Amino acid sequence: MKIIIANLGYFIKETFTTLKTNRLSNLLSFVSITLAFFLLALVITTWIVSLQVIDVMEQEAEINVFFYETVDEPSRDWVAASISDITGVVSTRVVNEAEALQRMEEILGEEAQVLAYFDENPFEAFIEVKVDLNQSQAIVSALQEIPDVRSIRDNQQVLDQIRNITRIQQFLGTLFIVAAGTATLVVISHIIRQGVYHNREQINTLRLLGAPESFIALPFLLVGLVMTVGGGLLASVMTGAAINMGYTQMSGPIPYLPLPPQGLLMWNTTLVILLLSLLLGIGGSVMGLKTSKET
């Protein structure tokens, strides 16, 4: 460790000398690594976003219960009370006609003026039932047994679809991570092998002078790290810009999409990419050094 600290400047200098030896090839490799990490970051970003959407939707899981027109207000309260007794129901609340109209006006925003064309409030009262999503099937069955209930609307189907999409996305994402990771490992180990080949005389001299293998290997390890962490950093900056653009584009057309906070999303993605780049850099360098020794 003492030797490593004392020679930090030397190692850094050697690292950049090695990088300079195959300038064009190393530059192209760096671009490839950056692009691989950028695509990886986009996959991770959409993954995080869809997990967040599911999470929020699951928390907000609710069933809307509508009555026959003949049901009066005291009866609605009685129905709400009996729904509360069903296992898995978290809370119930009666939403009257006026509140239903107000909610729609809030959702429509500027477009709400279309509601002015109606002579009467077109919305009806309903009971908002917050449920434990795992028991929603049983709750729906129990609700159908209540005589005053005309219809039930739940978001189970939507959630199931999002879950399916996320499962496919997770599978493709994992495949992509494995593919991009393998490609990065191969590229880095190739760069290291090239570096070892170009510096074989110097390596041989150092061995004859009694240099420890760690002393000889460290600059090559740093080459791998500079390439991957540098690529990871650049990819993170590009991802940050892409997330920013995506949020700006989505905030208009889909204002109520439960996206995670932009800063948190950027931070998480950057952290994952930098961690991956660190691991792949070390892995690729070790692989390159090992295969150089064997050949």
Next chain:
Amino acid sequence: MITAKNLNLIYPDGTEALKGINFQINKGELVYITGPSGSGKTSLIKLIMGAEKPTSGQLIVLGHLMKTENQKGIRGLRQSIGPVFQELKLINGRTALENVMLGMRFLNIPRSQWKTKATEALDRVRLGHKILSVAENLSWGERQRVAIARAITRKPSLILADEPTGNLDVENAENILNILNSLRDEETAVIITTHATHLIDETAITQLIHIENGLIHINGGLHS
């Protein structure tokens, strides 16, 4: 310091480089190993450096039994040797100073002393004015002296110079040998291989080992 008993080296292709040689080198000696090209001089140096293992017989270098020594032991041994290689093995693109400092970077020499020691060593080989010259811009003789400076800064117990006069004119060759001869002291032995026997100062040396066809022909103190 070095003991060889019935030492044999046969390369994988069947070439017998050394055939049952015996010798002993002690602390503070100045030893010349002579012989024509291909006689086995470099093979002997390789054995002493641990670059080859003896096929049979015994070779002990600075307490290391070379036939069975592991990589860590070989590394430790090499750190105690100041080698001057036939092909010099300087790092191109680096200055004379950087090349000399490289030999100390992984030894137990404090970092604060690297530059001072390297500068002093380059002064000693009369290259103080070229410490910042890049290796490939130096003449062969100058490069030879940088390699010697690299060897002496390591405070070695043994200095090994393999054909240091090759590629040099007589004047430069004599200069190099004079520098190498002067490195011998009570603690440091100097071993020099050469085929240029006419350049050897017989008054300075303690032992001459002549190898021909892998056999030792002359072995003994000249002035004892």
